[in-house]
Amino acid sequence: MERRLLPRRGILVSWTTQEFLPKEPYAGDETPETFKPYGVGLVQLGDEVRVEARLTESDPDKLQLGMDMELVVVPFRVDADGSEVLVHAFAPA
């Protein structure tokens, strides 16, 4: 297996929202009461590959096919010992 550095920016090929709290193996720390919908998108990185990832935006009015996206790192959950777990996501660029 060879490591390969992919572009940080890409184009939104498709997207949806996740509006209900996923069951296990989901490792988020939300409850049904605190859960907030998140976006999920398929992002094409240059002409190399398409990857599926969370989006920082979940408002359908602010997401469009073909829009430019950029990789960011966002908070995901806080562990019992207080340490913050981060996750990769794409944000409108």
Added chain:
Amino acid sequence: MYDVAIVGVGLHPFGRFGDKTAIEMGAEAVAAACSDAGIAWNDVQFAFGGSADTDFPDAIVGLLGMTGIPFTDVYNGCATGASTLSVTADAIRLGKYELGVAVGMDKHVPGAFTGDPRVVMAPVWYGEIGQFLTTKFFGMKINRYMQTHGISVQTLARVAAKNYRNGSLNQNAFRRKRLSEEEILSSQMLNYPLRQYMFCAPNEGAAAAVLCRADVAHRYTSRPVYLRATELRTRRYGAYEVHSSWAAVEEQPAPTVFASRAAYEAAGIGPEEVDVVQLQDTDSGAEVIHMAENGFCADGEQEKLIADGATEIGGPLPINTDGGLIANGEPIGASGLRQIHELVRQLRGEAGDRQIGGMPRVGYAQLYGAPGIAAVSILTA
């Protein structure tokens, strides 16, 4: 190769049945299929049994009779029902047996399917961060399709309302209450643009068929239905499918397209000759897309066809006449054989309030599911 006929079908209703086991439901479906074919269980030479959540479908011999026959269990994702039918048919086509049973049964817990992502070759993190969700894939696929091909949200509601309406005419259906397009469009958003009442639900049920060599079908029925094609395909490199954490830039059509083409070729039948259709409506958007993937229209034509009522029971292209997955739910092992049950009833003119007009001659069934698998069966009267 021998031709294959379906000479009996049986169904245990789809729904939720408390403590009743999938084995009990499967045995009832087989008993009904044998009765329909006018045979006894003792006459059955072999069987295949499909299930996702029941480890030993063959355990139904404990209820039907321990006659010692070869009974092989099958699991093939959402294509399990069609795969069970296909291997049963192949055993007859190849001349090994003359008469056999295909049965599917399942009993799922309520709520979306989940589990360990590694079982579909997806990474562990894919589940941990909340992407291992079947419904999310269908949202992604239809959202892009609608914007690319001019399909409206109203069309999604029309398809769901049609399937609930058909389900209300089906005493074996899970959801028998009609829902208006307004009720569907005001139900909870699950995965944009798909709302709760646009999705099917995992549930419970069983279905069975008795198959035999076509040249002896007249012994069992005066109205055999011939199984002209059973074709299964997996995804190709470049397809974006359920639980794909990535996809190649160069797109490939979905596996349904290849299964469909192969089935038309094997049957020597084209889409314009099909009279009654069963499509995998995991959600109403999937039914819309599958209309095109199976060759019944061009991409985008669904908008007008559905508005004009073409896919209704009284229309020229009736789809999911028994309510499909949306009204019946999806007990995975049984779902594909439920489709076959409905097609056989329609082709024999026995579908009662759901009976399509004319003298239907050709029936078509399609299944699709994770991690990118599709099956198509073509039947003729």
